[in-house]
Amino acid sequence: MTIRSSFAETVGxxxxxxxxxxxxxxxxxxxxxxxxIDPAVLKDLGRNYDVILVTGxxxxxxxxxxxxxxLAQKYDQILTNPSGSNxxxxxxxxxxxxxxxxxxxxxxLAVLExxxxxxxxxxxxxxxxxxxxxxxxxxxxxxxxxxxxxxxxILEGIKLAPNATVIxxxxxxxxxxxxxxxxxxxxxxxDQPDGDVVATPNTDGVxxxxxxxxxxxxxxxxxxxxxxxxxxxxxxxxxxxxxVTKRIHMDPTSSQFCIDERPxxxxxGGLYNVYNALAAYSVxxxxxxxxxxxxxxxxxxxxVFGRQEVIQLGDKxxxxxxxxxxxxxxxxxDMISTDAQPFSLGWLLNANFADGIDTSWIWDGNFExxxxxxxxxxxxxxxxxxxxxxxxxxxxGAPDDKIHPNQDLDHFIDELKQVxxxxxxxxxxxxxxxxxxQKFADMKLVANRM
Amino acid sequence: MELNFAxxxxxxxxxxxxxxxxxxxKYYAEQLGIKVNVDLVSLDTPFDANKYHFVLFGGGQDYEQxxxxxxxxxxxxxxxxxxxxxxxxxxxxxxxxxxGQYYIGAHGEKIPGISxxxxxxxxxxxxxxxxxxxxxxxxxxxxxxxFENHNGMTFLGDEEQxxxxxxxxxxxxxxxxTEGAIYKNTFCSYFHxxxxxxxxxxxxxxxxxxxxxxxxxxDLTPVDELDIQNAAVDVPEAKHNF
Numbered sequence: 001m002t003i004r005s006s007f008a009e010t011v012g013x014x015x016x017x018x019x020x021x022x023x024x025x026x027x028x029x030x031x032x033x034x035x036x037i038d039p040a041v042l043k044d045l046g047r048n049y050d051v052i053l054v055t056g057x058x059x060x061x062x063x064x065x066x067x068x069x070x071l072a073q074k075y076d077q078i079l080t081n082p083s084g085s086n087x088x089x090x091x092x093x094x095x096x097x098x099x100x101x102x103x104x105x106x107x108x109l110a111v112l113e114x115x116x117x118x119x120x121x122x123x124x125x126x127x128x129x130x131x132x133x134x135x136x137x138x139x140x141x142x143x144x145x146x147x148x149x150x151x152x153x154i155l156e157g158i159k160l161a162p163n164a165t166v167i168x169x170x171x172x173x174x175x176x177x178x179x180x181x182x183x184x185x186x187x188x189x190x191d192q193p194d195g196d197v198v199a200t201p202n203t204d205g206v207x208x209x210x211x212x213x214x215x216x217x218x219x220x221x222x223x224x225x226x227x228x229x230x231x232x233x234x235x236x237x238x239x240x241x242x243x244v245t246k247r248i249h250m251d252p253t254s255s256q257f258c259i260d261e262r263p264x265x266x267x268x269g270g271l272y273n274v275y276n277a278l279a280a281y282s283v284x285x286x287x288x289x290x291x292x293x294x295x296x297x298x299x300x301x302x303x304v305f306g307r308q309e310v311i312q313l314g315d316k317x318x319x320x321x322x323x324x325x326x327x328x329x330x331x332x333x334d335m336i337s338t339d340a341q342p343f344s345l346g347w348l349l350n351a352n353f354a355d356g357i358d359t360s361w362i363w364d365g366n367f368e369x370x371x372x373x374x375x376x377x378x379x380x381x382x383x384x385x386x387x388x389x390x391x392x393x394x395x396x397g398a399p400d401d402k403i404h405p406n407q408d409l410d411h412f413i414d415e416l417k418q419v420x421x422x423x424x425x426x427x428x429x430x431x432x433x434x435x436x437x438q439k440f441a442d443m444k445l446v447a448n449r450m
Numbered sequence: 451m452e453l454n455f456a457x458x459x460x461x462x463x464x465x466x467x468x469x470x471x472x473x474x475x476k477y478y479a480e481q482l483g484i485k486v487n488v489d490l491v492s493l494d495t496p497f498d499a500n501k502y503h504f505v506l507f508g509g510g511q512d513y514e515q516x517x518x519x520x521x522x523x524x525x526x527x528x529x530x531x532x533x534x535x536x537x538x539x540x541x542x543x544x545x546x547x548x549x550g551q552y553y554i555g556a557h558g559e560k561i562p563g564i565s566x567x568x569x570x571x572x573x574x575x576x577x578x579x580x581x582x583x584x585x586x587x588x589x590x591x592x593x594x595x596x597f598e599n600h601n602g603m604t605f606l607g608d609e610e611q612x613x614x615x616x617x618x619x620x621x622x623x624x625x626x627x628t629e630g631a632i633y634k635n636t637f638c639s640y641f642h643x644x645x646x647x648x649x650x651x652x653x654x655x656x657x658x659x660x661x662x663x664x665x666x667x668x669d670l671t672p673v674d675e676l677d678i679q680n681a682a683v684d685v686p687e688a689k690h691n692f
Contacts, residue, residue, distance in 0.1 A: 198461075201460040204465075357581070364466075395477045
């Protein structure tokens, strides 16, 4: 360890101690200080860890949490980073504040969620054991550009660690677009008979990465994911090592499915969450966790799925869901549609910098099918861009007298209490979610920290 | 009456909710009892200039646009005929650029359009025009609102009128104060939002043009009387903290 990085580590740790003790929180500030003193501080910090880096545009947080749960069946202590702290500074902070550092000649596991653009900044210093790639959907394009650029950034990081195993979503064509020196394991779905379909218009990433013709699919799971093939050049989905072989039952609060012919259940709805579970399963199997242990790890879990909180608001049961891009939104709308009970809908839309300041993406969401297929008696809208989301629902076919716009958050909450159903879903993007949760915290309906 | 809409390269040029323009136009056509059919016209499929009463050509990602730049040369004649005959067309961002002579790609390469219109597009070094924008159209005395997010700097040809003059924001190129282009019934813009969801006057104008294209004798007063709405245009400033 160099004197410089040792100093960086000491300063970072003491700043964490100070913040943690006096300011009730650590954030990524200690990591920022340590990184400024020594940009290579991660090299020393990560030396005695076997590191698994989880990246991709959607599902990183949940996948990371699930991997930790699965691996906890076999490993005693696993370091991970809190949701959202997925840039280098947050990762440095996670190492700095690990209470049970590995002893000399001992290896410890670290499962880290990494922002797509930060993969190479981390894999430059920490030699990962595995990369886990969830998917690449359009997400806050005003930040990084395009799905291809995002994929390139991830690949740059992977190429710095050619010995690490890549555990990737095989249903995403981009992840097979480049031949890597690394060992690669693919996971995906194999639960439908072969046909020949194309993605619906308005789906991103449907070009063959080899010859630039439109990809076809034997079947599609959602968006542009599935058993793809190119009729023009023959490019096709690689062989899968771990497969979802059957969907047994899906509703908004649970999913039962088979992986490699064996049944599993998770207490959360949404096909995308089955992908997250499959990714965690694949990492577990890769590191020798047994199927029975994985089944057990999937069973107990409330905190992991915190992005779908259920809150009791008066006599209403309210399910709170974060949405931030069209693919995620469509998945959530599909999931809600599996509810057998009547429900109402709430929608909060902001356009702050943390949300992406362009709200155009709501027009890529498939509200048309949602409104057509569900008899929703009331839609309460709010947030800074209440007018945009209200107009979106109107154009999708929701009658004016069922849309209730409330820009003021207190009025929004009051209106939620008035809906004619016992159950309602509230969809919100990032900053509007934080604002709503703060209100609920003030009302003592939720604990303070997200 | 039925209207036929073409979503040009809708499976590849579909960033930033451009589809919303079709949804809004279709919604208001249906309010008048008009049936709307939407066709996807993409790679390797011809564009039938006589079939359509409205065409949307949206923006895409750089990568897809390069692919389309090659394919669209096969549709150049039919698209040019459509435009010259006064067919209603809304082109946004990348679609706007590809109707012109050329644009400069992410790596400095010159990517040909179809020269149906004479504008051309240069690129900025490491900069994008991003943010809310407001423009004024002198001929119609109307203000339009949108969200711009583009690297390209477009310069209009002599036969093109701008969609408007910049009140706030950057516009076509950040230099000459113009935004978008109008030529016959072709409307071009960098506006997302999407553009028709924030600008009822343009929706009304395009709906009239589409109905007129389907039936030159059609009575357009129902379109004038229709309550066409848009989302609020006085949006709050984006905040860094919340």
